[in-house]
Amino acid sequence: MSETKPIQIFVDADACPVKDEVYRVAARYGLKVTVIANGGVRVPPSPMIELVIVDQGPDVADDWIAERAQRGDIVVTADIPLAHRCLQAGAEVVGPTGKPFTQSSIGSALAQRGIMEHLRSTGAITGGPKPFAPADRSRFLSALDQAITRSLRARAAP
Numbered sequence: 388m389s390e391t392k393p394i395q396i397f398v399d400a401d402a403c404p405v406k407d408e409v410y411r412v413a414a415r416y417g418l419k420v421t422v423i424a425n426g427g428v429r430v431p432p433s434p435m436i437e438l439v440i441v442d443q444g445p446d447v448a449d450d451w452i453a454e455r456a457q458r459g460d461i462v463v464t465a466d467i468p469l470a471h472r473c474l475q476a477g478a479e480v481v482g483p484t485g486k487p488f489t490q491s492s493i494g495s496a497l498a499q500r501g502i503m504e505h506l507r508s509t510g511a512i513t514g515g516p517k518p519f520a521p522a523d524r525s526r527f528l529s530a531l532d533q534a535i536t537r538s539l540r541a542r543a544a545p
Contacts (some may be wrong), residue, residue, distance in 0.1 A: 393419065394538045397452045399464035400424040404519045405483045405527045409463055410436060412531050423448045459538045461531070479534040484519070485526025487534065
């Protein structure tokens with residue numbers, strides 16, 4: 388009988404406002420967290436938290452995460468193309484505002500991103516994302532807990 392790989396949480400960390408929340412929830416479940424950044428990120432000393440510093444450059448951190456995320460893992464990112472890649476690998480993906488990315492929602496998220504990118508390229512002022520709010524933090528905690536529960540149930544299923 389083969390041993391099941393433990394659930395791991397990957398954090399796309401450079402602009403992630405909920406790293407501390409990830410550490411607390413992961414500790415409650417006894418899950419390993421891997422924090423991926425281009426630099427300038429600190430993590431608490433813990434054998435369950437690993438900091439990986441990747442080279443500067445477009446998509447270097449995203450590529451690192453996408454190459455390692457597997458079915459049952461959880462990825463925390465606001466990056467829609469990275470979310471798509473991780474969903475294709477079978478991972479659960481949660482945005483820092485608590486928005487879960489799913490197979491049924493990722494297509495429209497990619498399309499919306501493409502539209503906004505096109506508008507910005509034509510000089511339109513799009514305003515960018517809304518500021519991070521306390522309600523986002525609360526939604527994130529709930530969404531992360533739900534993603535972990537789904538992963539644990541999937542691991543327990545025959």
